[in-house]
Amino acid sequence: MKENTKLNWSFWLSLLAFVISIVALAVFICKVEPYSVVTIDTYIGVIAGFIGIAATLVIGFQIYSFISIKDKIKEMSTIQEELLNTKENLSQLEKELKGMIYYSEGLIRKEQGNNKEAFEKLHYAILHFADIDSKKEELLLYIKLLSEYVNEISKDDFEEPKEFMISIMGALSKDIHSKMEKRKYYWAIKDEYEKIYKKLMDKLYSSEKVDK
Incomplete structure (x- = not known):
C-alpha cells in the first residue's frame, strides 16, 4: 500500500x-x-x-x-x-525437546536396571529444563527423581575397569554441575541439587577408595 x-x-x-x-x-x-x-x-x-x-x-x-x-x-x-x-522461542523449544529426549532415555535405562545411566540421562535433562520458562514449576519434581536415582547408584552399576568408569562419571558430573550453575532457574533448585551432587561425589569417591 x-x-x-x-x-x-x-x-x-x-x-x-x-x-x-x-x-x-x-x-x-x-x-x-x-x-x-x-x-x-x-x-x-x-x-x-x-x-x-x-x-x-x-x-x-x-x-x-x-x-x-x-x-x-x-x-x-x-x-x-x-x-x-x-x-x-525456538531456542526454548529446542532445549525442551532435548530435555524430554534425555528424560525418556533415563526412564528406559531405569526400567532396564541401569541406575548409573538413568541418573546421567536425567541429569542432562534437568540441565536443559533449568533454562526453560515453562519448566520452572516442574524442576523440583525432576530433582526429587534425581535424588532417588543417586540413592540407588552402586559400585555394581559400573563396568570394568570400574575405577576408570567411575572417574569418567565424576568428570562428566562436574562438567554438568559447572554448567548448571549458569542456568536461568538454577536458583530454584540450588539447595536440593547441591545435596544430590555432594552425595554423588561422596559415592564415587568412596567407590574409588574401595577399589584401591
Missing part, C-alpha cells in the same frame, strides 16, 4: 514538472515587446511563481520521504524484535 502511494506521488510530481516545463517553454518563446500582452515583468513573475511552486513541492516531497523513512525504520525495528522473540 505504501509503495503504491509512493509511486502515485512520483507520477504526479513528474507530470507537474512536465507541465511546468511546457508552460515555461511557451512563455520563453513568446516575443516579449513593450506593448505585448506578455511583458518582461509578467515573464519574471510567472517564472518566480513556478520556482516557488517547485520549491514547495520539493520541500513537501522531502518531508513526505522523511516520514516514510521514519515509518520504515519503525517497521524494521518491530520486525527485528519479532525475529528475536521467535529465535528465543
